Amino acid sequence: MTLLDVRDLCVRAPDGRSLVSGLSFSMERGDRLGLIGESGAGKTLAALAVIGLLPRGMSASGSVLLDGEQVLGAPGRRLDRLRGRAAAVVFQEPLTALDPLKRVGALVAEPLRRRRRLRGRALRGAVLDALSEVRLPGPERLARAFPYELSGGQRQRVAIAMALACEPALLIADEPTAALDTTVQAEMLALLDGLVRSSGMGLLLIGHDLGVVAGVADGLLVLHEGRAVERGTAAEIVHAPAHPRTREVVAAARRLHGALDGLAR
Numbered sequence: 496m497t498l499l500d501v502r503d504l505c506v507r508a509p510d511g512r513s514l515v516s517g518l519s520f521s522m523e524r525g526d527r528l529g530l531i532g533e534s535g536a537g538k539t540l541a542a543l544a545v546i547g548l549l550p551r552g553m554s555a556s557g558s559v560l561l562d563g564e565q566v567l568g569a570p571g572r573r574l575d576r577l578r579g580r581a582a583a584v585v586f587q588e589p590l591t592a593l594d595p596l597k598r599v600g601a602l603v604a605e606p607l608r609r610r611r612r613l614r615g616r617a618l619r620g621a622v623l624d625a626l627s628e629v630r631l632p633g634p635e636r637l638a639r640a641f642p643y644e645l646s647g648g649q650r651q652r653v654a655i656a657m658a659l660a661c662e663p664a665l666l667i668a669d670e671p672t673a674a675l676d677t678t679v680q681a682e683m684l685a686l687l688d689g690l691v692r693s694s695g696m697g698l699l700l701i702g703h704d705l706g707v708v709a710g711v712a713d714g715l716l717v718l719h720e721g722r723a724v725e726r727g728t729a730a731e732i733v734h735a736p737a738h739p740r741t742r743e744v745v746a747a748a749r750r751l752h753g754a755l756d757g758l759a760r
């Protein structure tokens with residue numbers, strides 16, 4: 496069954512403004528799709544609509560079939576079941592996703608208890624495994640820490656561990672490295688890439704930096720002012736961008752790399 500099938504998705508602001516228009520795409524299990532576009536292009540709203548988490552007052556029309564179930568208009572309880580099992584999300588700023596009053600161990604235990612029904616010793620073991628899987632050093636000590644005691648990179652690893660603990664069929668990562676410094680960014684992308692590949696889950700990776708997204712995603716969809724303006728493999732888009740907006744995105748990525756190459760000489 497198709498993992499995600501989005502047809503003619505439109506998202507409107509409370510005042511009726513159209514923020515995402517006529518967006519259609521689909522993903523099979525294990526697909527890695529990058530959603531790129533400038534700030535404000537509608538990437539985050541499209542992702543939120545996919546999991547039924549649009550901000551209050553916004554409305555969506557069209558169709559979003561996630562693991563065969565219609566997300567648009569679905570009651571909260573059905574969406575709750577779908578989130579986690581079918582899709583989990585990692586957001587840009589991990590601190591907002593982590594309850595500051597809970598220790599890391601308790602945060603990671605929550606999805607494991609809920610989705611995998613683990614308890615007691617099995618649960619404690621699974622928490623430590625989940626923290627080790629995202630390469631957090633000293634998982635036992637870390638499990639006792641509060642989010643504010645961790646670095647940004649460590650917090651994002653905890654957020655990834657929480658998302659993966661649900662064993663979702665699709666991981667949505669919305670600019671997961673934007674708040675991190677460049678070296679940590681590269682490490683984090685390599686980690687995500689490895690984890691997603693080894694588990695066979697699908698990945699919808701959102702970003703504005705083509706260099707970052709194309710390094711991990713196989714297919715790319717370019718959004719501009721709420722509409723899909725171009726799609727193709729990462730190689731096609733990088734080598735032969737057709738839409739003016741895509742050409743700008745590619746040129747920006749090339750400028751960045753060109754500057755680095757220049758420095759290396």
Ligand SMILES: Nc1ncnc2c1ncn2[C@@H]1O[C@H](COP(=O)(O)OP(=O)(O)OP(=O)(O)O)[C@@H](O)[C@H]1O
Binds near residue numbers: 508514534
């Ligand atoms: N809660 C909201 N109420 C009204 N408008 C909103 C709201 N959230 C987003 N928007 C508007 O919707 C448009 C798309 O926003 P969205 O966050 O999806 O963009 P984005 O492509 O993810 O950008 P960024 O890369 O900056 O995160 C923007 O014009 C934004 O101002």
